[in-house]
Amino acid sequence: DIDRQWWKEAVIYQVYPRSFNDTDGNGVGDLPGVVEKMDYLDDLGVDVVWLNPVYESPGADNGYDIADYRAIDDEFGSMSDWEELLEGLHDRDIKLIMDLVVNHTSDEHEWFQESRKSKDNEYRDYYIWREGRKVDREGGPYGPSGEAPPNNWESFFGGPAWSYDEETGEWYLHIFDQKQPDLNWENPAVREEIYDMMEWWLEKGIDGFRMDVINLLSKPEGLPDSDDEDALVVGADHFMNGPHIHDYLSEMHEKVIEKYDAVTVGEMAAIDAEQARSYAEDGMSMAFTFDHLRLDFGPNGRWSHGTFGLPELKRAMSYWQEGLGDQGWNAIFFGNHDEPRILSRFGNDGVYRAESAKLLGTLLMTLQGTPYVFQGDELGMTNYPFESLDEVRDVDTLKNVRLAREDGRFSDEAELLDVVRRRSRDNARTPMQWNTDEYAGFTDGEPWIPVNPNYEVVNVEAERDDYDSVWHYYRGLVDLRHDCEVLVYGDYDLFFPDHDDLWVFTRTLGDEQALVALNVSDTSTQFEPPASVAGADADLLAANYDDIDDVDSVDPTDLQPWEARVYKLA
Ligand code: ISL
Numbered sequence: 001d002i003d004r005q006w007w008k009e010a011v012i013y014q015v016y017p018r019s020f021n022d023t024d025g026n027g028v029g030d031l032p033g034v035v036e037k038m039d040y041l042d043d044l045g046v047d048v049v050w051l052n053p054v055y056e057s058p059g060a061d062n063g064y065d066i067a068d069y070r071a072i073d074d075e076f077g078s079m080s081d082w083e084e085l086l087e088g089l090h091d092r093d094i095k096l097i098m099d100l101v102v103n104h105t106s107d108e109h110e111w112f113q114e115s116r117k118s119k120d121n122e123y124r125d126y127y128i129w130r131e132g133r134k135v136d137r138e139g140g141p142y143g144p145s146g147e148a149p150p151n152n153w154e155s156f157f158g159g160p161a162w163s164y165d166e167e168t169g170e171w172y173l174h175i176f177d178q179k180q181p182d183l184n185w186e187n188p189a190v191r192e193e194i195y196d197m198m199e200w201w202l203e204k205g206i207d208g209f210r211m212d213v214i215n216l217l218s219k220p221e222g223l224p225d226s227d228d229e230d231a232l233v234v235g236a237d238h239f240m241n242g243p244h245i246h247d248y249l250s251e252m253h254e255k256v257i258e259k260y261d262a263v264t265v266g267e268m269a270a271i272d273a274e275q276a277r278s279y280a281e282d283g284m285s286m287a288f289t290f291d292h293l294r295l296d297f298g299p300n301g302r303w304s305h306g307t308f309g310l311p312e313l314k315r316a317m318s319y320w321q322e323g324l325g326d327q328g329w330n331a332i333f334f335g336n337h338d339e340p341r342i343l344s345r346f347g348n349d350g351v352y353r354a355e356s357a358k359l360l361g362t363l364l365m366t367l368q369g370t371p372y373v374f375q376g377d378e379l380g381m382t383n384y385p386f387e388s389l390d391e392v393r394d395v396d397t398l399k400n401v402r403l404a405r406e407d408g409r410f411s412d413e414a415e416l417l418d419v420v421r422r423r424s425r426d427n428a429r430t431p432m433q434w435n436t437d438e439y440a441g442f443t444d445g446e447p448w449i450p451v452n453p454n455y456e457v458v459n460v461e462a463e464r465d466d467y468d469s470v471w472h473y474y475r476g477l478v479d480l481r482h483d484c485e486v487l488v489y490g491d492y493d494l495f496f497p498d499h500d501d502l503w504v505f506t507r508t509l510g511d512e513q514a515l516v517a518l519n520v521s522d523t524s525t526q527f528e529p530p531a532s533v534a535g536a537d538a539d540l541l542a543a544n545y546d547d548i549d550d551v552d553s554v555d556p557t558d559l560q561p562w563e564a565r566v567y568k569l570a
Contacts, residue, residue, distance in 0.1 A: 002489050002509075007208070007263040007285055007370060008329060009488050010047035010095070011478050014374045016337045017054055017076055018062055019431050022443035029431070029442070031077035031085055038088045040460070044378060044471075045478035048095040048263075050210050052337055054082065055101075058108050060179035061395050062337075062429075063099075064212065065106035069197045086205055095207035097263060102194050103216045104180040111193075112181050116167050125187045128173040128219065132164065145169060152225045153235025157396045158403040161235060173223075175216060175239060177395055185217045185248055198256045208263035208285075214249070215268045215279070218242030232270060232301075240270045246282050253283030265331050265370075273323030280328035286370060288331045291316040293339055296422075303404050305422055310520050311498050313346070321368050321492040321505075330369025334360060335377065338396075340427045342374075344383035348522060348562065353380055353458075355562035357470045358544035359518055362564040365477040366507065366516045368492045373474070376432055379463055380470040383427040384452050386420050393449050397424040435461040473544060480541055484568070486512040495530040502527060502559070514541065515567040519559035529554045537570035 021033030031054060041049060053063030056071040063073070072079050089096050105112060114123035132147025149162035150171050155178075162171040163178040173182045183190050198209065219239050228237040249266075257264060266279060268287040276287050295312055298304030320330050334342040343349045347356030357380030364371045384391070392398055397420060410416040421427075426449060433455040434441035440455035452458070463469035481487055490507030501521035507514045515533050519525045529535075538554045544564045554567055 003326070004489075005285070005329075006261075007048070009482070010370060011045070011365070011481055012048040012050055012097075012370060012372045013041060013044070013046040014050045014052070014336060014372055016052045016375055016429060018052070019429050019442070019449065020375060021432065021434070022445065022447070025443060025445040026075070027443050027445040027448045028075050030075070031072070031081035035081065035085050035088055038085075038092060038094075041089075041094060042092045044475055045482070046094065046373065048097060048207065049089060050097045050265075050372070051085075051099065053099045053101060058106055058179065060106070060177050064101050065104070065108075065177065065180045066101055067106040067108040068110075070200060083204075090205070095263075097208040097210055097265070098201060098206050099212060100198065100209040100214075101212040102183060103213045104174065104176060104182045107179045107181055115181075116165050116172070119168050119170070125184055126190050127181045128184050128223075129168070129170045130162075130173070130223065131169075132171050147171075151223050151235070153223075153239065154233045156233055158400040173219070175213075175235075177399075182219070183217075185219075186244070191248065191251065195252060195255045198252070199259075202256065202260045202262060206262075208265070211264060211266045211284075213269070214266040214284075215241050215245055215271060217248050218245040236270060241275060246278060249279065249282040249284060257283055273320065273328075276320075276324060277327040280324075284328075286329040286331040288333060288336075289320060291319065292334070296345065300404070300409055303400050303409070303419055303423065305419055310500055310503065313520075314494060314497055314503055317367065318492070318494045318497070318505075321494070330367070331372060332364055332367045332369040333372040333374070334364065335374050335428060336372070337374070337428050338425050340422060340424075341381055341383045342377055343380055344427070345422075349380075349382040352522060352562045353382070354468075354470050355544055355560075358473045359520065359562045359564040361470070361474050361477050362516070362542060362544065362566060363503070363518060365481050366487055366514070366566055368488075368490065368507065371481065374428065376428075378471055378474040379433060379458050379460060381430075381433060381458055382452065382454060383421060384424075384430050384450065386417060386424065386426075388417070389420065391450050392420065392424055392426055394425045394429070397426060433459040435459050468546070473542075477542060480566070484514065484541065485509060486514050486568075490514065501525045504530065506530075506533065513569040515554060515569060517559065517565045517567070519561065519563045522561050524558050524560050524563075526556065527559045528556050533567075533569060538567040539570065540565060541568045542566040 018029050020029040021037050022029045023032040054072055054076040055066045056068035056073045057063045057066050072082050086096050111123045111126045114121050115127045130150035149160045153161040155161045157177050161175050164171050174180050216239055220243050226235045226237050231237045263285045266284045266287045269290045295308040296306055298306035342360050343357050347360050430452045431442035431447050436456050439447050440451045463471035486507050486509040490509035493506045495504040503518040503520050505516050517527055533554050536554050540551050545560050
């Protein structure tokens with residue numbers, strides 16, 4: 001009894017419009033730029049586009065600070081450009097999901113402009129205002145008022161999660177930048193405004209929402225101090241998965257989502273499988289979870305570097321593969337606009353660039369869940385070789401790294417640069433590499449962020465001309481995903497969990513079975529098939545080395561560095 005859903009069978013492609021394609025020469029990608037590349041997306045074969053925010057915004061956090069939810073920012077084009085995109089994608093049978101950013105707005109949103117005016121303004125309670133603490137805590141006073149912030153919560157981007165506002169002498173909460181005040185979801189008027197806005201977009205014909213930091217909406221009564229030292233940031237134990245989060249999300253589902261055949265994918269840091277199942281009960285189609293993207297955090301968390309082995313990565317992923325059961329569904333991703341490039345983080349972006357990019361693509365498309373391809377990963381794009389902080393644009397990197405430097409948390413500038421190279425969100429935000437023209441064909445002007453120097457080799461035009469390229473391999477994987485139901489709905493079973501180099505699993509659906517064998521290492525490794533499939537008749541559905549035409553059964557073999565094979569058992 002399979003619970004079939006279109007979004008389980010889909011391959012989703014993430015477009016970060018700022019860095020995708022610029023048509024007006026201002027150095028910033030735009031909507032006409034995405035329109036121009038619709039055939040490209042169609043050729044790749046993807047079913048859905050997730051578009052990062054293009055709403056009106058002052059751009060303090062690249063559009064995650066929204067000033068008007070119902071307007072397109074001039075930088076990206078106009079509403080009619082957006083409509084052309086929606087229509088063009090739909091003509092090609094590609095769906096469109098939009099980013100929903102409703103934990104916070106921009107401080108330039110008119111609600112906040114009103115809210116900050118006076119304590120009795122009708123929008124006051126749209127945000128979270130509190131008095132400062134009169135008694136100085138250690139390290140205070142902070143604000144110009146000589147007070148300390150209302151509690152000890154910290155912003156993801158570094159520093160206190162509160163800013164003092166002179167106008168009324170109170171502090172407002174912002175879990176992200178100070179230009180991103182948190183909305184007060186306890187206020188029913190806020191919720192109604194958001195639901196109306198969502199409905200407005202769904203009426204325009206979009207197919208769903210990617211929900212930004214959606215498990216942060218509910219803050220606990222009294223906003224207590226945090227004493228959890230392991231929390232992702234101070235306070236996360238209180239503001240993540242807060243007391244009313246399920247009420248809000250199930251209300252949102254009943255009032256809006258349910259009326260449309262819309263897909264929802266929640267960005268949900270810090271949840272376990274049980275929590276994911278309860279979010280699924282609220283109506284959330286699937287969730288982005290982050291266990292696998294924390295493995296390389298060091299002793300000082302995100303802005304330090306640690307190492308991990310393949311067994312830990314397998315454990316993190318397999319937990320989710322096995323953990324959801326009939327309830328809930330995985331969103332499979334290894335990177336996005338907030339994370340380093342997957343190839344540099346999980347593969348080998350040097351000698352085995354193409355091989356390891358293909359292996360990671362194989363993994364992405366054969367795990368259970370809906371795969372998300374982040375723009376450029378289908379080419380094997382890599383991290384950017386930052387030489388200095390001058391090349392960094394990202395508010396998160398700049399703020400966190402400067403604070404860490406002030407606190408003396410880096411032993412020297414080289415260590416700082418090392419962590420920026422590994423971690424900065426800008427690694428994923430360099431322009432899409434289209435061809436060998438200046439600036440990789442991304443813009444005729446000066447790009448807002450530097451182009452990765454490897455564009456001369458890694459680019460769409462070169463890869464489409466080369467049948468052995470990462471691009472063609474991804475193209476094949478998309479087809480495979482569409483053709484093989486077992487890869488969508490089959491159960492996942494892991495073999496040799498402790499093997500340091502091999503990741504071997506089967507997917508099973510009734511009497512259909514696929515076997516995935518990956519050599520996640522730089523050295524060739526002997527593969528002994530698991531007993532249950534050893535010797536079985538099989539065809540190869542996908543393989544990233546080409547000297548294996550004669551394979552017709554699952555036999556012991558040497559897997560080359562970063563070799564990936566997908567067998568279909570007869
Ligand atoms: O946990 C993280 C990294 O592993 C954080 O980066 C977290 O996922 C992220 O900060 C939340 O991201 C989303 O909301 C932010 C915005 O800056 C990001 O671009 C967006 O994806 C605030 O809206």
